[in-house]
Amino acid sequence: MGDENTVLQEPEARHFLRRTGFGFTKRELDRYTGLTRGQAVDLLYDFRLSTFEPRGRELYDAQAKWIKKMVTTTAPLREKLVLFWHDHFATNYATVQDVRLMTRQNRLLRMNCIGNFKDLMKAINKDPAMMVFLDTDENFRFQPNENYARELMELFTLGVLDAGGQPNYTQADITQIARAFTGWTFDDRYNAYLEGGDGDLDGGNNCDDFYAVGNHDYAVCYSERGPKVIFKDTGRFGINGRDFTEDGEGEAEIDKVIDIIFEHRDSAMKNTVARYIGRRLFEYFAYSGPNVAVIDELVQSSSFDPNFEIADYLRALFTHDEFYVTMESPVTGTRRSVKWPADLFAGTLRTLGVRTKGRYQYVSGGNYIDAIGHLQSMGQELFEPPSVFGWDLETAWISSASLLARIGLMRDATAARDGGGTSFRPQKLVDLELSEPNDIVDAVLEALGMAGQLTAAERQALVDYLGPGPLDLSDYDTRNIKLHGLFSLVLQSPVYQTH
């Protein structure tokens, strides 16, 4: 049994860096090797909150700035978490149609990425991009729109079913929570407000002038918003459920809805939100389908229930043995996850020491495609998750189309030879004095953080690729044909696609 005092040997340190950031360099590996798990988390957490916002006039400006941030950041965990929350609170530009709303949400996620999850959830309630995306600003009194209320519970906090297969909420809960959110909109400074909040919308308490006041006259019509009680059947609140006007009617209701949801208990009497978010974070950083007992242990040891502090939960995770079980090469019994395309892109460039170029972050080799193009082809265009469910993960990342895109990225990155600062220079990663194929393969695997990850047969295929030794890597042609090709093959290999 390991704990926070367990020392990270090289394989553990590689795994720690691979999973908490985007790739890593030999220098980073040296910094982390020999630290205890707890010290490694301290070092990992040594970054400041950032108010960075990838602002731009056009969507691709914002996309390029964000991916550049992932490639160049000194706080990879922060960007890795922003990406996680972007998927969790999936909102897409295709629907929102306003770049500023998208980048403001990105900033919100960055500022709250490792803070308090309940605070983040309340902030999302009032996030203009989300309000447009899930129709909070089109949710009217007589005809409530259930879009946000449903996803709030299904995707953001509870999940449809609990770990025991029991439903976490009913359609009645969706309808009533939808009513709590009716009348909300936001102003031209992006501040959310409850329309008619001054109670003097048209000079009178007239609940019938629905159309006359632009469909948003809730504040003067609370009594007509219908039932305000939720979770009569689920959540272990008792047969009377909970009233979300406990803190008063109007603006306070949507915060209260969140407070109540965060007290919801499942059929095993466990905090439902803590288990649900705990599982999602675990699956992002470790592996899919963990035993619920592991999640419960992490939630308890970090006091995620009732505190919902993300940093505490992640510290418990990163110092737990279960976090390290996937570090071995992918043989039977290990659990590997498919790398997200953004992770693959940023991680590969960081590991190779290749920088992107120009306003749109071109990779300057092969097809000279910009970062956005690479991510699109691999199936993860930033700010454009396919739906509110976010991206489909694991094997869904892999198809012949997306795999060819991944292979193309590896070709392009290792073929960047235009001589400038954006070139790939293998001599910075391996010693050109090496001449024996076995030694060259091992050096390349080491440089890419892949030592110990390939089977003997796979490693031999790479040795065979180099042909009979000795090789003269100082020879221009040999280096360009064989050494660049070897780097490319390792990065194209199936095992590199997973972590």
Added chain:
Amino acid sequence: MAITRRQFLSRAGLATAGSFLGPGLLGNPFIRKALADTIGDRYFVVCNLNGGNDGLNTVTPISNGTSGGLRGAYEGARGTGSGGLRLPWTSLLSIGNDFHSQTPLGLHPGLGGLKNLYDLGKVAVIQNCGYPAPNLSHEESSRKWETGDPLGTGQGTGWLGRYLAANYVATDIPAVNIGGTVAGEFSTNATSILTFWSLGGFGFPYDYWEDIDDHDTAFSALYSSASAASLGIQSYIGNSGLAALEATRDYADLDGDYTTDRSTWDVQYGAYDTWLAYQLREVAKVIYGVEQNKVDARFFQVGIGGFDTHADQGGASGGHADLMSEIGNAMELFYNDCVDMGVADKLCIVLWSEFSRRIQQNANGTDHGSQGPMFVIGGTVDGGIYGNHANINSGALDDEGNTVYSQTATDHHRTTDMRDVYGTLLKHWLGMPDPLAVLPLDGGDPDDYWTVPNFDMGFLP
């Protein structure tokens, strides 16, 4: 001559196709059906309407029939004026009557292209399709439709994936999905589903310095090793990579062949300039390639999104109408392209959506609903209206305001379980003697669950 994947495998010293076969389905006499004769010549296209298509504004009562009062109920639920979704009866494209209620039905005015095919007798409109205990989550409901196992745990393979697993091996590429991912109904680890956005520029990305043979040999060894791995995810990546490598050769000419030989059709898809038209053009390119014996894909998937119309749905014009037009136009063009290629009688297209939408509209859109219409299109399809219109009267709706799933034989609004449609396709189009082998029956009350299958719905001979 294209290099086959088998050759790649043998070059890598790992060629034993048998070790890549899927779970023991192959030995099951109920599933295994030799793909001989005409069955193996057929094409099957699945088109998904993502987000939950509003079936009531797709196949709509024109007036009240002899019973049911469906137009009256429709007008009660769908308003006029600003934000109103009601389709005027004069705008609807008449397709005949609902059987029991004798309600005259019409297609959405945007579906003119589909109506043209309907008038030729090539479209089956299958009303009121769904499954027991409707789920209003996009994800959950999609999974139920894709697996064809709505009461199952939602794990595992797609209903077509199970069929493919029983009839093809890992070294085959029987199916093509247009886009970046493998669609849920095709999901299987036992054979390869090729995906691409476009055949233009489809090729393997080599570095110009590289020796291509050396790269292929090493690449094939790495991917064959993964393919043979016992860890599912590595095996899946291995198979996908080998299929990709093979396809970049076999499919390399298809784009040029089609755009050269069939340029007058090519430009018509371009003129529509819609994503669905572009996808169907890629399918047409592959079919053209199959007809020339260059590749052998038989199953295709295309999709169209944007149906989650909680707001700003529109009626005879607007967002939903645009989607209807996109479908009607693209399907008509693709069908006629297939007629011209001489393959229309070998073609069957099925359209589905994860659910329909709430009967009562909200301010300017609709929330999630339950059963909705499916369409089957093809040269040998027996066109017409199948199934019963759902009972949309407010008193007949469930607590959420959605239509109710019913298998009661005497119910004039009896639901068509989507597995009856799948089973009819499997049996009458794909030659599977007993579709129950991939579509397990429900238990439970026969009025509320699918316990009596009907795999002879009649829309295919």
